[in-house]
Amino acid sequence: MHIVLIEPEIPGNTGNIARLCAATGIELHLVKPLGFSIDDKHLKRAGLDYWDMVKVHVHENFQEVLDKYPENNFHYCTTKAPRAHSEATFQLDDMLVFGKETAGIPESILKANWEKCIRIPMIEGARSLNLSNSAAIVAYEAMRQLDYVNLQQVGPGPRT
Numbered sequence: 128m129h130i131v132l133i134e135p136e137i138p139g140n141t142g143n144i145a146r147l148c149a150a151t152g153i154e155l156h157l158v159k160p161l162g163f164s165i166d167d168k169h170l171k172r173a174g175l176d177y178w179d180m181v182k183v184h185v186h187e188n189f190q191e192v193l194d195k196y197p198e199n200n201f202h203y204c205t206t207k208a209p210r211a212h213s214e215a216t217f218q219l220d221d222m223l224v225f226g227k228e229t230a231g232i233p234e235s236i237l238k239a240n241w242e243k244c245i246r247i248p249m250i251e252g253a254r255s256l257n258l259s260n261s262a263a264i265v266a267y268e269a270m271r272q273l274d275y276v277n278l279q280q281v282g283p284g285p286r287t
Contacts, residue, residue: 128153128219128269129199130262133189133236134227136162143259149177152277153223153266156184156192162227189236196222201243204265205232206255208244215245217269219276228258 130153135141141157148155157165165185186192193201201222202215226232237244247256247264256264270278 128217128266129156129196129222130154130266131156131158131189131192131222131224132227132258132262133158133224133232134160134162135258136228137258138163140228140258144262145181145183146177147259147263147266148182149180151266151270154182154184156186156222158186158189158192161185192222201240202265203232203237203240203244204246204261205237205244206246206249207231207237208241208246210245211248212245212265212268215268217272219273221269223262223265223269225258225262231255 128151130144130148132141132144132155135157141161141163145155147153165183186195199220199222200218201224202212202217203224204212205226224232224236245265247261249256255261270276
């Protein structure tokens with residue numbers, strides 16, 4: 128599975144998503160321009176010591192992602208979509224696409240892929256969720272549908 132962040136702006140969100148990717152084995156794709164340096168201390172702080180567990184890809188633009196992964200299914204996560212994320216059917220190599228914090232996924236991409244757009248249900252008047260929270264919600268729904276493949280499902284028990 129893959130998480131694609133189009134033009135992320137806040138290093139803490141990207142760091143948290145990197146930690147999510149490390150914990151789940153999901154690959155992280157960052158689409159330029161980035162609102163921070165990959166060496167940013169806030170980015171690294173949010174990801175803590177998990178960065179070596181994350182496979183990170185940096186792309187010059189979103190078209191590069193589409194060209195590199197033509198066989199993968201794309202799910203575009205937006206507050207504008209009529210269909211809930213839990214209604215989507217996920218597969219192991221799917222691309223979960225999120226837009227930048229201040230604007231979301233560009234309208235041109237949404238219009239071209241409307242049937243692949245999904246949203247997280249919220250009460251009326253709620254504008255949006257935090258980007259890293261949204262990525263976690265959608266990623267774990269996808270992993271749940273795949274029976275948490277490759278993830279440890281039972282804890283080791285209490286320490287003695």
